[in-house]
Amino acid sequence: MDHFEYRDGELHAESVPLRAIAERFGTPCYIYSRATLERHWWAFDRAFGERPHLVCYAVKANSNLAVLNVLAKLGSGFDIVSVGELERVLAAGGDPAKVVFSGVGKREDELRRALQVGIRCFNVEVPGELDRLDRIAGELGVKAPVSLRVNPDVDAKTHPYISTGLKENKFGIDIDAARDCYRHAAGLPNLAVVGIDCHIGSQLTEVEPFIDALARVLKLAEHLREDGIAIHHLDMGGGLGIRYSDEFPPEPSDYASALSELLAGTDYEILMEPGRAIVGNAGVLLTKVEYLKSNRLKNFAIVDAAMNDLIRPALYDAYQTILPVKPSDTVPAQVYDIVGPVCETGDFLGKERELAIREGDLLAVRSAGAYGSSMGSNYNSRPRPPEVLVDGEQILLVRQRETLADLFRDEILPG
Numbered sequence: 001m002d003h004f005e006y007r008d009g010e011l012h013a014e015s016v017p018l019r020a021i022a023e024r025f026g027t028p029c030y031i032y033s034r035a036t037l038e039r040h041w042w043a044f045d046r047a048f049g050e051r052p053h054l055v056c057y058a059v060k061a062n063s064n065l066a067v068l069n070v071l072a073k074l075g076s077g078f079d080i081v082s083v084g085e086l087e088r089v090l091a092a093g094g095d096p097a098k099v100v101f102s103g104v105g106k107r108e109d110e111l112r113r114a115l116q117v118g119i120r121c122f123n124v125e126v127p128g129e130l131d132r133l134d135r136i137a138g139e140l141g142v143k144a145p146v147s148l149r150v151n152p153d154v155d156a157k158t159h160p161y162i163s164t165g166l167k168e169n170k171f172g173i174d175i176d177a178a179r180d181c182y183r184h185a186a187g188l189p190n191l192a193v194v195g196i197d198c199h200i201g202s203q204l205t206e207v208e209p210f211i212d213a214l215a216r217v218l219k220l221a222e223h224l225r226e227d228g229i230a231i232h233h234l235d236m237g238g239g240l241g242i243r244y245s246d247e248f249p250p251e252p253s254d255y256a257s258a259l260s261e262l263l264a265g266t267d268y269e270i271l272m273e274p275g276r277a278i279v280g281n282a283g284v285l286l287t288k289v290e291y292l293k294s295n296r297l298k299n300f301a302i303v304d305a306a307m308n309d310l311i312r313p314a315l316y317d318a319y320q321t322i323l324p325v326k327p328s329d330t331v332p333a334q335v336y337d338i339v340g341p342v343c344e345t346g347d348f349l350g351k352e353r354e355l356a357i358r359e360g361d362l363l364a365v366r367s368a369g370a371y372g373s374s375m376g377s378n379y380n381s382r383p384r385p386p387e388v389l390v391d392g393e394q395i396l397l398v399r400q401r402e403t404l405a406d407l408f409r410d411e412i413l414p415g
């Protein structure tokens with residue numbers, strides 16, 4: 001559920017008609033609802049009840065400073081995968097002591113900066129990262145808190161490009177090799193082993209893979225206790241799916257109660273790294289129909305947003321609902337492919353959608369809050385769209401439209 005609804009015949013974000021945002025900031029434009037963001041965050045925070053827990057929002061899903069700031073004000077933690085994301089969290093007012101750092105390829109400068117600001121935990125994914133982290137922590141005279149991200153080898157039953165917990169994936173450390181790796185970590189003088197981490201994939205629509213993963217993680221924690229290594233927290237990663245069309249993913253409360261059954265009798269703190277489930281349905285991409293054209297086979301609606309703005313349909317063949325901002329009853333509905341102006345056959349936002357539209361109409365691509373703007377690019381020298389946060393009746397511009405001059409601001413003419 002979210003706060004994007006039809007009222008008086010037109011689509012609104014909270015109390016604001018999307019048409020008013022288009023008039024003020026033009027299209028394409030990303031629009032986020034603060035109330036939805038907050039409600040989704042609280043759903044995770046409340047799900048584990050009295051058990052100690054920390055929601056570490058996955059910054060990669062949407063790293064707009066205003067989004068991070070809204071969540072930081074709720075007391076959120078953050079899951080980052082680069083020093084760039086760390087700087088964003090700090091700039092947005094996030095607490096470094098609630099930051100966990102994931103990722104397979106952390107550079108020295110990234111580890112150093114994260115140690116300097118005192119993050120909560122390094123989710124180590126490569127054995128060599130332990131030695132590198134130990135050395136840098138020693139140089140800085142601090143102890144580095146670590147979890148190993150284990151790969152539990154469970155099938156997340158999601159798109160192969162976003163499944164991460166299988167043996168053939170590059171992520172994490174084989175759960176069978178983890179015990180040795182933990183013994184190595186525990187012997188390094190500048191590391192403090194604090195937890196176990198796993199993340200099995202994204203857009204999961206069932207709880208079973210999470211349960212399988214937790215069962216394996218719990219068994220590992222037991223083995224580690226036998227080895228004299230005490231585990232304080234279990235980080236179950238992110239991955240809870242959202243409704244794009246006809247999926248019925250579990251609610252955060254269902255997810256938490258399934259995991260809580262397995263956790264009964266233990267006192268581990270639970271960390272979570274949800275991204276999509278917090279921000280996905282808190283955002284839409286607003287776009288305008290530039291042209292309608294037809295050939296003998298197809299009708300096309302050519303819009304002013306493209307794969308550089310929202311790459312999920314092109315990259316994963318992902319389905320995202322497309323709605324007219326003001327449904328028309330004066331033109332007949334037809335089946336359209338909704339395509340952008342980019343010179344790629346894969347540049348589409350939706351295929352075979354039945355819509356009653358005219359040139360100049362506004363469309364809203366739903367579920368665009370996650371992996372929308374954060375995966376955007378300048379391909380075809382297209383400026384990045386603005387981003388707007390709606391808060392009740394208030395419209396806040398939280399990212400300006402890039403200018404044409406911005407496009408080549410960092411480039412240097414030779415000689």
Ligand SMILES: Cc1ncc(COP(=O)(O)O)c(C=O)c1O
Nearest residue numbers: 058199202238239273274275276
């Ligand atoms: C380590 C890690 N944590 C959290 C997430 C967030 O995942 P999602 O947006 O599916 O919740 C991801 C992305 O899949 C990830 O790789």
Ligand SMILES: N[C@@H](CCCC[NH3+])C(=O)O
Nearest residue numbers: 060162202203312370371
């Ligand atoms: N970018 C992906 C999810 C990847 C998750 C990152 N670990 C998507 O849009 O669905």
